[in-house]
Amino acid sequence: MNIIEIKDLVKIYDSTEIEVTAVNHINLNFEKGEFSAVVGPSGSGKTTFLNLLGGLDRPTAGHIMIDGIDLWSLKPRQITDFRLHNIGFVFQSYNLLPVLTAKENVEFIMDLQGWPKAEREKRAKELLEAVGLGDRIHSRPGKLSGGQQQRVAVARALASKPKFILADEPTANLDSHSTENLLDIMEKLNREEGITFIFSTHDARVVKKAHRVITLEDGKVLSDEKK
Amino acid sequence: MNITVIAWRNIWRNKRRTLITTASIFFGVIFAAVMSSMQEGSYSKMIDNVVKFYSGYLQIQLEDYWENKTINNTFVLTDTLLQKVHQSKEITGISPRLESFALASSDQLTKGAVIIGIDPERENKITNPEKWIIRGRYIHHGDQGVIMGNELAGYLHLDVGDTLVLLGMGYHGVNAAGKYPITGIFKNPLPQFNKTFVYMDLPLAQGLYSAPNRITSLVLMVKDHYHMPPARKALKSFIRTPYRLMSWDEMQPELVQMIASDRMGGKIMKAILYIIIAFGILGTVIMMFSERKRELGVMVSIGMQKTLLAGILFMETFYIGLLGVATGILATIPITTWFYHHPIRIAGEAAKAFLDMGVEPVFAFSLMPSVFYNQALTVFILIIIITIYPVVKTFRLDISNALRT
Numbered sequence: 001m002n003i004i005e006i007k008d009l010v011k012i013y014d015s016t017e018i019e020v021t022a023v024n025h026i027n028l029n030f031e032k033g034e035f036s037a038v039v040g041p042s043g044s045g046k047t048t049f050l051n052l053l054g055g056l057d058r059p060t061a062g063h064i065m066i067d068g069i070d071l072w073s074l075k076p077r078q079i080t081d082f083r084l085h086n087i088g089f090v091f092q093s094y095n096l097l098p099v100l101t102a103k104e105n106v107e108f109i110m111d112l113q114g115w116p117k118a119e120r121e122k123r124a125k126e127l128l129e130a131v132g133l134g135d136r137i138h139s140r141p142g143k144l145s146g147g148q149q150q151r152v153a154v155a156r157a158l159a160s161k162p163k164f165i166l167a168d169e170p171t172a173n174l175d176s177h178s179t180e181n182l183l184d185i186m187e188k189l190n191r192e193e194g195i196t197f198i199f200s201t202h203d204a205r206v207v208k209k210a211h212r213v214i215t216l217e218d219g220k221v222l223s224d225e226k227k
Numbered sequence: 228m229n230i231t232v233i234a235w236r237n238i239w240r241n242k243r244r245t246l247i248t249t250a251s252i253f254f255g256v257i258f259a260a261v262m263s264s265m266q267e268g269s270y271s272k273m274i275d276n277v278v279k280f281y282s283g284y285l286q287i288q289l290e291d292y293w294e295n296k297t298i299n300n301t302f303v304l305t306d307t308l309l310q311k312v313h314q315s316k317e318i319t320g321i322s323p324r325l326e327s328f329a330l331a332s333s334d335q336l337t338k339g340a341v342i343i344g345i346d347p348e349r350e351n352k353i354t355n356p357e358k359w360i361i362r363g364r365y366i367h368h369g370d371q372g373v374i375m376g377n378e379l380a381g382y383l384h385l386d387v388g389d390t391l392v393l394l395g396m397g398y399h400g401v402n403a404a405g406k407y408p409i410t411g412i413f414k415n416p417l418p419q420f421n422k423t424f425v426y427m428d429l430p431l432a433q434g435l436y437s438a439p440n441r442i443t444s445l446v447l448m449v450k451d452h453y454h455m456p457p458a459r460k461a462l463k464s465f466i467r468t469p470y471r472l473m474s475w476d477e478m479q480p481e482l483v484q485m486i487a488s489d490r491m492g493g494k495i496m497k498a499i500l501y502i503i504i505a506f507g508i509l510g511t512v513i514m515m516f517s518e519r520k521r522e523l524g525v526m527v528s529i530g531m532q533k534t535l536l537a538g539i540l541f542m543e544t545f546y547i548g549l550l551g552v553a554t555g556i557l558a559t560i561p562i563t564t565w566f567y568h569h570p571i572r573i574a575g576e577a578a579k580a581f582l583d584m585g586v587e588p589v590f591a592f593s594l595m596p597s598v599f600y601n602q603a604l605t606v607f608i609l610i611i612i613i614t615i616y617p618v619v620k621t622f623r624l625d626i627s628n629a630l631r632t
Contacts, residue, residue: 040562048627051626051630056355056528056626056627056630057627077532080527080530080531080532081530083528083529084531085529085530086529089525089528089529091525091630093521095521095525095630097233097522097525097526098240098522099233099236099237099240100233100236108529109529110532111532112529112530112531112535128544140622156529160530183512201456221301
């Protein structure tokens with residue numbers, strides 16, 4: 001069952017003197033429970049593609065249907081709300097809120113969703129334990145290593161019970177040990193809880209673990225291979 | 228996670244910058260509040276000088292008296308009028324007066340003087356001339372003597388026990404002349420009183436001017452100048468032709484103008500100060516926004532509405548303002564309280580200049596709540612204006628651009 005349907009997606013940047021087509025007529029579908037990697041050289045349009053998919057950037061043309069809803073037919077407020085309830089994000093630079101502890105960072109998104117305090121505290125602890133940070137719940141991001149911060153970011157992305165998680169080069173700033181650790185956690189969550197992950201990556205280790213690899217070049221889908 | 232907690236923690240991410248910005252507000256509030264306290268205290272002192280040394284807060288006169296102050300513009304104080312005035316609960320003191328001019332003479336010398344016939348007991352409750360007596364004694368009801376200013380007495384080479392000769396024009400043009408023993412010499416803080424004023428019992432003055440039972444004004448006192456407007460409103464409901472109700476500010480337009488122009492000068496100074504502070508806060512706010520653009524983008528991308536984000540940014544600026552204002556006011560209270568109880572007395576030439584204006588040479592301070600809350604109000608208005616910048620920037624935030632910064 002398709003969770004995401006992308007139809008003729010185009011993104012053209014014309015802010016500079018030269019018009020750049022970052023995403024060029026992409027048609028793709030993603031099923032629930034996929035563990036997919038979007039790969040390609042720098043400038044191939046991976047990040048732009050993920051931004052469009054996450055409702056962070058408006059496409060020049062085309063449609064993104066998520067569970068039958070045309071994402072970009074929604075008003076800006078509704079798109080933000082849609083992201084809150086349907087999409088989880090993991091960023092390359094972790095992007096945790098530095099003034100909040102690991103637990104508070106995970107709770108934050110549930111707070112936005114209006115969860116009762118006791119329930120969100122319980123879930124935040126469970127998620128942090130699931131990513132192996134049960135003993136660091138009161139640490140602020142500045143006191144955590146890069147790998148630990150990225151695991152908090154994964155816990156945060158999972159907290160809102162999203163339909164899928166978009167991870168933009170999640171291992172780019174991690175050492176090999178942290179990368180292996182993070183990938184194991186995400187693969188386990190995908191396998192055991194059926195969570196859909198879509199990565200953009202350069203990292204061969206991520207590609208190796210992915211069940212589907214979509215290669216982009218000059219904004220176009222060069223290949224789409226399922227393992 | 229409450230946005231107020233996030234905002235509070237955010238301002239302490241750069242402690243030094245927050246402390247510097249808070250300090251600029253802190254010192255600005257101290258300066259502005261102390262300056263306002265001194266201004267308002269000095270204005271109150273000036274008004275007190277006028278009201279409590281002479282005019283009272285309100286006077287009932289004949290309609291034409293203020294423009295043409297002659298003994299012919301007098302009226303007989305009726306019981307009906309007096310009863311109605313008494314019914315006004317704001318009025319705390321009533322004193323009838325008969326005022327006119329006369330030549331005051333001793334053996335060789337003569338000088339123009341203001342003669343004021345008073346009810347000695349009632350007048351004491353309003354302007355309290357008894358406390359100014361420096362030699363001799365105050366007059367009482369039925370006394371045939373007078374009290375006079377020390378400078379006038381000095382000019383005429385008179386003292387307690389000597390005789391003062393008064394010569395003027397009485398009611399309807401009759402001669403007004405009399406000899407009066409001096410029972411006391413007074414010294415008022417304002418020199419013009421000492422140079423010209425002679426007080427006597429009201430019936431004695433009415434006899435001098437051949438104006439039995441007549442008065443030029445009924446002087447009224449209220450608790451303080453906050454009680455004057457309701458008292459004026461109550462009295463105006465029944466004061467009709469041929470009477471007129473005059474308030475101190477109508478009787479002293481020059482003082483009102485002087486206060487207004489001085490207050491405007493103070494406002495301009497405070498405005499300049501607050502504009503400088505505002506730019507300091509704005510600088511901090513711009514930096515706080517610019518250096519966290521990516522973080523703000525992340526917050527919106529994970530599902531925070533921009534309105535809520537704008538709320539956090541507003542709260543951050545609000546907290547900085549609140550800290551500056553609260554600490555500034557807390558520091559100002561002991562300073563102004565000290566000077567309220569120990570006003571700065573001016574000496575030398577500066578004092579003379581004050582006295583020439585008819586003002587006691589004192590820098591008095593006020594503890595009026597408005598002195599303090601006006602500063603808080605000003606800072607918070609500035610904060611609301613300043614936060615327009617981050618709020619507008621937040622609503623214009625392009626998430627994908629912000630994430631790339």
